[in-house]
Amino acid sequence: MDSITGFGHNRSRLDRLLTPEQRARLQGITTVVCYPARDCVIYAEKQPADAIYLLNRGIVELSSVSRQGEKQIISFLHAGDLFGLFERNCYCSTTTTLTPVEVYRLPLEPLKELLVADARIQLEFLTKVADDLRRSHRQILVLGQHNVQQRLAVFLTGFIQSDQFYDPQAQVITLPLRRSDIANYLAVTQESIVRSLKQLEAAGVLERQSPKVIRIADMGALLRLASG
Amino acid sequence: MDSITGFGHNRSRLDRLLTPEQRARLQGITTVVCYPARDCVIYAEKQPADAIYLLNRGIVELSSVSRQGEKQIISFLHAGDLFGLFERNCYCSTTTTLTPVEVYRLPLEPLKELLVADARIQLEFLTKVADDLRRSHRQILVLGQHNVQQRLAVFLTGFIQSDQFYDPQAQVITLPLRRSDIANYLAVTQESIVRSLKQLEAAGVLERQSPKVIRIADMGALLRLASG
DNA sequence: CGGAGCATTGAATTGCATCAAGGCACGTGG
DNA sequence: CCACGTGCCTTGATGCAATTCAATGCTCCG
Numbered sequence: 001m002d003s004i005t006g007f008g009h010n011r012s013r014l015d016r017l018l019t020p021e022q023r024a025r026l027q028g029i030t031t032v033v034c035y036p037a038r039d040c041v042i043y044a045e046k047q048p049a050d051a052i053y054l055l056n057r058g059i060v061e062l063s064s065v066s067r068q069g070e071k072q073i074i075s076f077l078h079a080g081d082l083f084g085l086f087e088r089n090c091y092c093s094t095t096t097t098l099t100p101v102e103v104y105r106l107p108l109e110p111l112k113e114l115l116v117a118d119a120r121i122q123l124e125f126l127t128k129v130a131d132d133l134r135r136s137h138r139q140i141l142v143l144g145q146h147n148v149q150q151r152l153a154v155f156l157t158g159f160i161q162s163d164q165f166y167d168p169q170a171q172v173i174t175l176p177l178r179r180s181d182i183a184n185y186l187a188v189t190q191e192s193i194v195r196s197l198k199q200l201e202a203a204g205v206l207e208r209q210s211p212k213v214i215r216i217a218d219m220g221a222l223l224r225l226a227s228g
Numbered sequence: 229m230d231s232i233t234g235f236g237h238n239r240s241r242l243d244r245l246l247t248p249e250q251r252a253r254l255q256g257i258t259t260v261v262c263y264p265a266r267d268c269v270i271y272a273e274k275q276p277a278d279a280i281y282l283l284n285r286g287i288v289e290l291s292s293v294s295r296q297g298e299k300q301i302i303s304f305l306h307a308g309d310l311f312g313l314f315e316r317n318c319y320c321s322t323t324t325t326l327t328p329v330e331v332y333r334l335p336l337e338p339l340k341e342l343l344v345a346d347a348r349i350q351l352e353f354l355t356k357v358a359d360d361l362r363r364s365h366r367q368i369l370v371l372g373q374h375n376v377q378q379r380l381a382v383f384l385t386g387f388i389q390s391d392q393f394y395d396p397q398a399q400v401i402t403l404p405l406r407r408s409d410i411a412n413y414l415a416v417t418q419e420s421i422v423r424s425l426k427q428l429e430a431a432g433v434l435e436r437q438s439p440k441v442i443r444i445a446d447m448g449a450l451l452r453l454a455s456g
Numbered sequence: 457c458g459g460a461g462c463a464t465t466g467a468a469t470t471g472c473a474t475c476a477a478g479g480c481a482c483g484t485g486g
Numbered sequence: 487c488c489a490c491g492t493g494c495c496t497t498g499a500t501g502c503a504a505t506t507c508a509a510t511g512c513t514c515c516g
Contacts, residue, residue, distance in 0.1 A: 064365070066373040067456035074365050085362055092362055115354070119347035126343070126354045133357060134313055134320055136364035137292075137302050143371040144415030145294040148499070179468065187372030189500060194469055211468055211508075228295035376477070407490065417478060422491055438486090439490060 004138045005158030005185070006076040007165055007176070022121050029110035032056075035101040042083075042095040042103065049086035051107045055079055058101030059176065063184070064093045073185040075135060082128045098176065143187055145228060148196045151186040153225035156206070156214070171219065175212040232366045233386035233413070234304040235393055235404070250349050257338035260284075263329045270311075270323040270331065277314030279335045283307055286329030287404065291412070292321045301413040303363060310356045326404065371415055373456060376424045379414040381453035384434070384442070399447065403440040428453075 018026065035042065035058075042053065045064055060077040074093055077083055085092050115122040142154050159166045159173045166173050175182075183190040197214075200206050205222055207215040216222055246254065263270065263286075270281065273292055288305040302321055305311055313320050343350040370382050387394045387401045394401050403410075411418040425442075428434050433450055435443040444450055 064369055066369065068373075070373050072369050072372040074368055085358060085365070087362060092365060112351075116347045116351060119344045119350055122347055122350050122354065123340075123344060126350065126357065129354065129357045129361060130313060133361045133364060134315055136361060136368060137313070137320060140302055140364060140367055140371060141292055141294065141300050143368060144300040145296075145298050178466095190467095191469080191501080192499060195499090198469085418489095419479080419491085420477060423477090426491085 003158045003161060004135055004142065005155055006078050006081070006135070008158045008161040018121065018124065022118065025114060025118060026104075026106075026121065029106060029114060031105040031107075033103050033105050035097045035103075037100060038096075038098050040097040040101070042097065042101075043091050045092065045094045046090050049084065049089055049091045049108070051105045052082060052084035052111060053095075054104040054106060055081045055083065056102045056104055059098040060101060060103075061096045061098050061181075062093050063096065071184045072187060073181065075132075075139070076185070080128075082125065082132070148186070148188050148192045149199060150225050150228060151188065152182075152193060152196045152200070153205075153222050155182060155186060156216070157222060157226045160216070160219075171216045172209070173214045173216065175214065179211075231386045231389060232363055232370065233383055234306050234309070234363070236386045236389040246349065246352065250346065253342060253346060254332075254334075254349060257334060257342060259333040259335075261331050261333050263325045263331075265328060266324075266326050268325040268329070270325065270329075271319050273320065273322045274318050277312065277317055277319045277336070279333050280310060280312035280339060281323075282332040282334060283309045283311065284330045284332055287326040288329060288331075289324045289326050289409070290321050291324065299412045300415060301409065303360070303367070304413070308356075310353065310360070326409075376414070376416050376420045377427060378453050378456065379416065380410075380421065380424045380428070381433075381450050383410060383414060384444070385450060385454045388444070388447075399444045400437070401442045401444065403442065407439075 033042075033053075042060065043049075055077050057079055060081075060083065062074045062077060062083060063071050064074060065071050076098070077095075083095055115125065142151055146154065156173060159175075160168075165176060177185075179190045179193050183193050186193070197206070197208060200222075201208055203221070205216075205218045205225070207217050209215055261270075261281075270288065271277075283305050285307055288309075288311065290302045290305060290311060291299050292302060293299050304326070305323070311323055343353065370379055374382060384401060387403075388396075393404060405413075407418045407421050411421050414421070425434070425436060428450075429436055431449070433444075433446045433453070435445050437443055
């Protein structure tokens with residue numbers, strides 16, 4: 001809930017959010033779709049939009065590619081997250097799986113009817129979209145105000161509430177991403193990520209146990225960096 | 229609708245969005261609040277949240293201040309826009325008037341009841357929040373991928389659909405903002421804005437008729453810059 | 457069959473030269 | 487007076503190329 005990256009909080013699955021009856025109504029229009037591996041494209045930017053998706057299992061990356069071919073990762077999505085934002089009937093971004101994924105596909109027209117018919121279900125959707133908006137605003141602050149070290153600190157602190165990627169005992173984060181993914185998310189180069197990691201290690205803030213395994217040595221310093 | 233800054237599109241006023249009956253229901257919980265000048269704070273970051281606002285007249289700036297004291301303008305709001313995003317019952321950002329403003333104040337609890345009671349009204353809200361999310365995603369792309377010139381071009385193109393600030397005949401934009409506001413929005417310094425304006429003028433893309441009055445000399449070039 | 461050693465490949469890291477943007481001080485103009 | 491504009495210097499981040507590292511699969515041998 002507090003996380004910007006999305007890696008922090010373990011969001012509720014669909015089946016905890018609604019009453020059994022509401023779930024049944026939603027399931028009436030739902031198709032379950034599975035993607036077995038990483039790098040599967042669920043939908044691509046500018047493709048005609050015919051459905052909204054609700055993520056049930058796995059991690060999805062929301063991204064857009066600029067004309068120069070640079071990829072910007074807009075956010076990472078987890079179980080319980082909605083995606084499928086479109087404009088003039090075409091999707092605004094590309095969604096790619098980072099892990100095996102299971103999604104609920106909600107075709108637009110029936111969904112709209114359902115939302116109008118059941119205001120409670122709609123309120124769940126409204127809440128989710130508002131949460132996304134809050135996260136996007138935070139990302140704007142990070143990209144606008146923070147230097148590379150601070151961005152990295154924000155990114156890392158996004159993990160400390162995660163069961164899946166953070167071991168509170170050992171204070172160890174296991175990154176599910178490559179350096180280049182982190183770079184594309186924080187809008188810096190991969191080299192800058194590496195250099196900042198090195199600086200933070202030299203400053204005693206963290207310790208790289210292997211490229212993807214990072215021990216937080218000084219949580220206070222990390223949090224201070226992350227908050228600007 | 230296509231604008232990122234918000235200065236482009238003349239959004240619908242509340243009174244065009246709903247049926248008379250729905251408008252009446254909304255008015256039942258609404259207080260009209262007026263701010264007579266610029267620089268009035270409607271609410272401040274971290275203040276307890278008790279209402280959502282709907283802008284009826286004027287321009288509002290949504291911003292947040294980082295710990296180092298740097299202001300980041302997140303977006304500009306116009307008639308028809310919703311604001312008042314909060315988390316744990318406290319507002320996430322500060323809203324300040326840029327012009328005289330009239331807002332509809334919608335207290336949270338009655339609003340929530342109304343949204344649950346009337347799914348059509350709620351759908352208007354959902355649509356607005358989704359639009360905001362789309363704009364935020366675009367701003368993330370701009371901050372992440374564009375250099376100063378490109379950001380400025382994006383900003384300027386945001387005006388070309390506006391009745392209020394763009395004269396299509398003369399191809400002239402009248403900026404309602406200071407250099408420092410543009411800088412805080414685009415996450416660069418005021419000096420960089422000035423230098424980029426100069427470069428664009430030297431390149432024949434635009435012409436500064438006065439600091440706030442800018443003639444677009446080569447719209448194609450501007451649009452090309454803006455799209456990366 | 458299982459495990460040690462080796463090859464292969466993509467990822468991570470480093471050094472160095474370069475540059476876009478920032479910071480500051482000062483001048484200008486409405 | 488406040489906002490805008492300019493010149494000069496500094497610097498954080500980048501781009502590129504080279505090097506190291508790590509994970510995976512493969513072979514071969516006990």
